[in-house]
């Protein structure tokens with residue numbers, strides 16, 4: 383007898399297998415990223431057809447095999463159907479899924495990552511926050527959730543607040559006084575954030591997930607945040623996300 387497990391999660395990707403099957407990648411609260419097979423999911427009338435589409439969120443019943451899972455059934459809690467109908471939203475959602483896939487691990491619980499992805503798709507669907515800002519917020523929080531966050535509240539060395547100079551190589555803020563004492567740092571140009579951009583980033587890092595998408599920024603701050611994220615991710619995530627080619 384194969385064991386059955388019930389996991390809460392979201393389908394990140396789905397690809398065709400054989401004639402009628404589907405292979406899916408799921409981000410689950412309890413076991414992080416897993417891949418599973420859905421036998422017959424592409425047959426007309428299959429009960430697994432709808433619940434194995436990307437961005438389906440729910441409780442998945444899976445047979446646990448030695449090397450992989452098989453989807454037995456699923457109780458759908460939320461399906462983001464709007465994503466498939468809006469090209470821009472689909473591009474961003476694919477990127478968010480690809481980033482989650484890249485940054486999460488197998489057999490390591492991922493409650494924060496899963497909830498982040500969920501509230502992010504919800505924010506796009508509600509269209510209260512521009513997609514470009516959604517992207518900054520998602521990237522920032524996903525990096526934090528997966529252990530690659532930056533210290534943006536106080537100087538890493540003396541723990542004093544008030545500085546806006548970010549040294550990516552060091553992992554966050556370092557004040558002028560501490561930087562002057564360090565031979566290495568004196569040769570590096572930090573990223574100096576504006577007060578507004580720093581405040582936005584601090585909000586992103588500290589807000590409860592349910593309130594994460596409750597602010598907007600003016601264009602100049604948006605552009606600054608994007609420049610900041612390019613430097614940050616360029617250094618911390620040397621990976622080409624295929625879905626970014628469409629954004």
Ligand SMILES: [Zn+2]
Pocket residue numbers: 537538539540541542556557558559560561
């Ligand atoms: Zn300092």
